[in-house]
Structures are given as structure tokens and as C-alpha cells.
Amino acid sequence: MGLLIEDKSIAVPGEVLAEGMDYLPADGAIREGENVVSSRVGLVHVDGRAIRVIQLAGSYMPKRNDTVIAKVVDVLMSGWRLDINCAYSAMLPLRDATSDYIEKGANLTKFFDLGDYMVCKITNVTSQKLVDVSMKGPGLWKIKRGRIINVTPCKVPRIIGKQGSMVTMIKDATGCKVTVGQNGVIWVQCDDPEKERIAVDTIKKIEAEAHISGLTDRIKEHLDKVSKK
């Protein structure tokens, strides 16, 4: 009876996490008869009676209010179709693209051309995963230069850190500009290629070690070491 697995250990699908009714399944776990069973590979998190299994891998699923980095894949009559690094493409309608007045029949590629990257916000997701985005709002802009990298989307919260602490640490240590999309697409820009590489390598390191405790201290140490070189 009771808990069969340690807090902060790795569980796999079908693994019995706890026996009896003392524990409750939360996200990533299910109840099967008397047992609480893991339903994915992930990090076990025991919070009082609730057992969660935190996701460590997987593709991005669009959510309302997420800020994502998107790429124009088609220019339509009424707006733009964007790749948001997942199974579903997003639609940027004319009215949400710019506060400028767009004349009827205007050449839309003047605003956003094929291949352009942008930081945009998801405004709506339907049950069938039709996704709308907007460019109107603070911190939304078109990317003109720099490096685009991809990380596992569920590692994004660790890369950003509490109140943005982790990403701020990277920016301060390298002098790079960094924008992290919830969809796992990240923009890094710096005039010094060496510093840009340090920023990218650090992001990759966070991605690889996100599940190991003591992450913030380790990354701080890493940045101190490499930026002194």
C-alpha cells in the first residue's frame, strides 16, 4: 500500500505509482482500480495526495494567449498562413496584422513575405485546432535577422525560468537578444558570433538538463565559466 515510486524520479507508461486510495492521479497519471498508474514518460511530482507525471518530450499543442515564433508559409487573400512548429498551421487575418490601413487589393507581401519569421500571439484555438494569431500587442514584432533554433516545447518554461529569470541570466551574461516562443522556437541575436554561440549552447544545455535539480546554479556556473574565456 502507499507510494511505490520516489518523488522526482522518472516514470514510464503503465508503471504503478501508488497503491490504494490514499493517492490521487493528476496530470500524466490515471486510476486503474486500486492503483495510480503513470500514463507517460515523465518526472514524478508528489504534491500532498496528488501524483503528477510532468511531461519531458512531445510536440507543441497550440494554446490561447501563447506567444509563439511563426513563419509565413502562404500569403492568402485575407491574410497569412503561418507555420507555428506543430501539426496545425495558424491564420493571421488582415485586421490583426497591422494597425496600418491596408488598401483593398494591396500587395500583402509588403507587410509579411513568404519565409518571414515573427513573434505573434495566439488569439483563438477551436476544438478542431483552427488557430488564429495576432500581431497587435506589446512584444509582437517581425524578425529581420538573427538565429532561429528549436527546442522541445515542454522545456520552454525552464528556459524562461521563474519570472523570466533564466533567460534574463543568459541575456545579461552574453549581451544577446533572446525571445523564447512557447512553441519551442527561439530567436537569438548578437553582433558577436562567439557570444551568440554561447547563448545557443546554454539554451541547449538547459533543454538537455531541465529535469535534473539544481539547474539554475549549474547554468549560472556554466555561463560564468564560458563568458570568462
Add this chain to the structure above:
Amino acid sequence: MSYEKRPDGRNFDELRPIEAKVGVIKNAVGSASFKIGKTWALAAVYGPRELHPKFLQDPAKGRLRCNYNMMPFSGTGDRIRPGGNRRAKEISMVTEKSLMPVLDLKNYPNTVVDVFIELPQTDAGSRCAGICAASMALADAGFVMKDLVSAVAVGRVDDKIVVDLDYQEEAYEDGPVADIPIAMLPRTKEVTLLQMDGEISKEQMAEALELAKKSVDEIYEFQKKALKEKYTGEQNE
């Protein structure tokens, strides 16, 4: 006649040596390698992604699509001509059906989840090795699954019930042989793949199913360990 000794000296209920690993293909969302004896399966998962042609899309859930393929040099005899054949198509289909019961794709309407299974080297039992690798790759890709799927061939060689037949045993000529690939959910022992060809009695078949239950538990331990080691073990090549 009686079958006294297996060609490689194994006990009748003994599996060949197993090696399992996940995260072997960087480009994939999830991937796995599963070796059992000389049979080696690789699996990679891509998706959920857009499904073409559109008429195949299911607005209620994502589709699982498996593709089993032997590399041209993976057979014990002649070169295998690349490109799908009827055998590979059938195995792809039964592989899909063996994995579907554990997967929940209702959050991914209109999409496809692709599982590509490739065999660089085979010595019988390749569809079962492929299923083991595929279920690990799906788990590695972070999908919600109610269990892994573990698979192994059991069978009859002459008067004995054996597990994990190699090619030499499948081709045994001094008595009747039956080859029975089975996939199970390790926790409940529910069967998701069952095929058989050869000659076997109902009673022997029951005995074979019991042996499969025991063997599946052993295989599951390797799968579980590999999935955990990605995050806990040494990061090695």
C-alpha cells in the same frame, strides 16, 4: 521424436540477449533501438503532423500510421529488394493494431502520428522486435499511453513449447513447428497481436500463451529501464 536442445543452447523458456535504448535518432520526436539476439529494430516517431491526402483525415482523432521495412542487407540470404512488399504491408498493419489500444490520440484531430520501423539485421522475430521498439519510441515521444506494449514470438518446436525462436528453429525440419508472434500490455497481459502459423494443439497453444505472459514481463523490464536511463543514466553514445 523429441526436441532436446536448442541450437544456441538456450533453455526453452529463455529469451536471447536483449539491448534496448531510446533517443537514438536525433531528428525524431521519439526513437528507440531494440535488439534481441541478432534481430535489431529501430523505430522513429514523427508527429502529430498534417495528414495528406486530406480524405484520410479523421476529425475526431489523430491517426497512427506504422511502416515496417527491412533494410536491403538485413536478411540472412539474398539481398532484399527495397520498396514495400505484401509481407511488409501486412506487418505494418498488424503493428498499428498492436499499438493502437494503448494510445490516446483524441487531442490531435486530423493529424497523423508516423512510426517508422527499420531493421538493419534480422534473425526471426522481427515484427515483435519492431513492436517493442515502436512502443518505446512512442513513449519517448511523450505520448499519453496507458501502458507500453511488449512483444515476443513463442512457438512449438516438435514436442516442446519455446520462446523467442531464431531463424534456425523456425526452419526446424525433424518435426512440426508453430510460430506465434504475440504482443501484450505488460500490466494486464491483454493481447494486442496474435498470429500463428504451423501446427499446434489447443492445449499446447494455452501453454504457449502462459509462456508469453512470463516472457513479456522480462521484455518490459528492458523497455522500462531504457526509457528511464535516458534521463538518469550516463549520456553516452
Add this chain to the structure above:
Amino acid sequence: MSNIVKDHVLELLKNDTRVDGRGLKDYRDIKVDVEVTSTAEGSARVKIGDTDVIAGVKFNVETPYPDNPENGNFMVNAEFLPLSSPNFEAGPPKIDAIELSRVVDRGIRESKMIDTGSLCITPGEKVWSVGVDICTLNTDGNLIDAAALAAIVALKNARFPKYDGVKLDYKTLTDEKLKLSKMPICATVVKAGGKFFVDLNEEEEEATEAKLNVWSTEDGELSALQKGGDSNLTVEDINQMFDIAIEKATELRKFVQ
């Protein structure tokens, strides 16, 4: 159409640097393993950075071509497996895979690396055929140099199966290997932003303007060329690219075990 990935690679090239900090003429780490699959009579796995390919050799006994009755047959095939990249689909080989296999075939065949005369068993009746299949396991640029190296190493390590004049016994490999005279190597040089560089990863390949696959042997002879990319090359460009490719081939040849 804009492409900031390409723009970024070109921007770095201006300062003779690259996204991963390599010099223009540096390959990524290379790892070569032999005898990776026991069902092939020879095999090799080559990793260049995150590009990962496997090659296997199969022998057979066949009737020779009527116009070439005293020479064995040689064939190269490449499979761009959908397991190795989200951009590959299942199904018959696409033009990229066909081109790669043909360039590898020519590089090996035309260098006379394999003495096809020694593959003759009975003139006009029976000859050995040698087939190399290359399968991609993971792609991250410069597939061709990795594929070519894997094919060469697999051929070098291949051992003939036992043949009694009637039946081939694939289970018993002899100690006999292919008679090889030359050791051709493919090194690809790319031109972009007015610079020449080698071993591009997938991100860098976005910036490719023109490229040249150059096969050369240890005595510096060329055995096959293929110009690729959408831009043109001057004769001066080509001569410079030969020099780079031959130098790089010498480095790559050290990995042939």
C-alpha cells in the same frame, strides 16, 4: 521570399565563421564503425556530426551482361529512410536519393577501385555481383560525403560468402575480400557568399549557392564530379574547389579502416 536562416549563415561567412564555430574547411567529428550488421557480408556506419548512415554489402552469383561477359556486376543504391528525417517520405526513391546513389556508383566504378575482372567465375556464365545499399539513419547535412565513406568502408571490409560452384552459403563467410586497387573518397565543397566551405549541416545547406561533389583517389586523380546547387561556378572556382576537395579527401581517407 525571405530566408533569415540563409541570411544568418551568409552574415557569419563574411567573418569566416559558422553557426557552430567551425572554420570553413573543418569537418565535424567523424566516427566510423565496421561490421555493424551481421546479415551483410560487409558493413559500416558513418557519423559526421549528427548525420548518420549505414551501408551494407551483399554478394550474389549472377549471369554477366552479354556485352561484358568477363566482368562482375557492381551496383550502388541509396535509401533515404523516412525514419531519418521529417522531410523524407516512405515510397520509391526520390530524385535526391537517386542522384546520390548514382554519384557514389560513378565515384567508385570509374576510379577502378574494384577489379571487376576478378569477379568473373566462368566467362559468359557466372560472375559475382556486388551490391552496396546505403541507408540514412539521421540527417544533418552533407549526406553524400558520409554515404560515400560508408560505402567505401563497407566494401573494404566485405568478405565473400562460401560458394561451391552451385550454391551460395551466406552463413559461412570466407576470408577472401574484394581486390581493391584505389581508395576513392568523395569530398563536397560548397560556394556561398563568395566563400568556399565544407561539411555543411542542415541549417547551413539553406545557404548553398553552388556545390561540387569531388571524388578523388590517393594519387590525386579525379574519378567523378557532380555540380549541384542553383548558381553557376567559374572555371577558377572549380579549380580552387578541386584543391580543397583533394586535401579534405586525404583527411577523410584516414577513416577508412
